[in-house]
Amino acid sequence: MGPTYGPNPETATAADTHTRKRVNVTEAGHNWCPLIAAAEVEEDDVLCVRACGRNLAVFHIDGDYHVTDDRCTHEEASLSDGYLQDDTIECPRHQGVFHVPSGKPMAAPVTQPLRVYPARVEDGQVWADIPE
Numbered sequence: 191m192g193p194t195y196g197p198n199p200e201t202a203t204a205a206d207t208h209t210r211k212r213v214n215v216t217e218a219g220h221n222w223c224p225l226i227a228a229a230e231v232e233e234d235d236v237l238c239v240r241a242c243g244r245n246l247a248v249f250h251i252d253g254d255y256h257v258t259d260d261r262c263t264h265e266e267a268s269l270s271d272g273y274l275q276d277d278t279i280e281c282p283r284h285q286g287v288f289h290v291p292s293g294k295p296m297a298a299p300v301t302q303p304l305r306v307y308p309a310r311v312e313d314g315q316v317w318a319d320i321p322e
């Protein structure tokens with residue numbers, strides 16, 4: 191049986207009953223967080239979204255959505271300000287490159303992989319499974 195969407199009884203407030211897409215959905219071993227309307231992330235673009243206590247990069251590549259940490263693993267830089275080419279993102283600070291779907295470092299100076307979160311689109315929203 192698939193997940194049911196609605197307020198998480200552990201975190202929901204009275205206001206959440208009217209904004210059900212804004213609360214997390216907890217299913218066994220998962221914490222699905224709503225990030226942004228899918229239509230707001232244009233094809234071949236990336237946006238930074240603050241959600242679930244993290245700065246996340248939401249990518250829209252070839253019709254698929256990918257969610258990673260926004261911070262480069264090399265030093266302090268926002269990857270959503272970088273250069274997206276095909277399925278790689280080039281960091282704006284020192285031009286390190288990551289493979290977006292896997293987070294694998296592709297070019298120096300980055301050596302540590304980028305954290306990638308499971309993502310899906312449901313009810314027009316991009317969701318990511320962000321550990322609590």
Ligand code: FES
Nearest residue numbers: 262264281284286
């Ligand atoms: S901060 Fe990203 S490559 Fe250096």
